[in-house]
Amino acid sequence: MKFLVRTFFKTLRVVLGPVMLLKEALTRPQGVVRSEAGQQSVDQSCRALALYQYKTCPFCIKVRQEMRRLSLNILKVDAQPEGPARSELTQQGGHTKVPCLKITDEAGNSHWLYDSEKIIAYLRSHFAQVV
Secondary structure, three states: HHHHHHHHHHHHHHHHHHHHHHHHHHHHOOOOOOOOOHHHHHHHHHHOOOEOOOOHHHHHHHHEEEEEHHHOOOOEEEEEOOOOOHHHHHHHHHHOOOEEEEHHHOOOEEEEEOOHHHHHHHHHHHHOOOO
């Protein structure tokens, strides 16, 4: 029974994954247009951020859409089980959960923010007002 359930969901992911990626590509939001200095400031701030994500995770897609809407160049890290980023996410972040935004301050300390709604709220509060 466990095998059947696992196989069912694996097949479902294989079938729905490309559909979700196609929807993401077709519904890309228009990015915010900033002054050159404003965009450089945002890009500088984004260097301290990294989004740990899965390509077909619906919550990760939601965060990526908001990143596009805000014109943010945040490093996207694939946290698939076989990759080295997965162990970093688990060991340093404390959870194996995506999406996760790694925020590194000037001193090099990292804060790990989980939950798509909290990540989007953080991005909006820090970058939506920059012109």
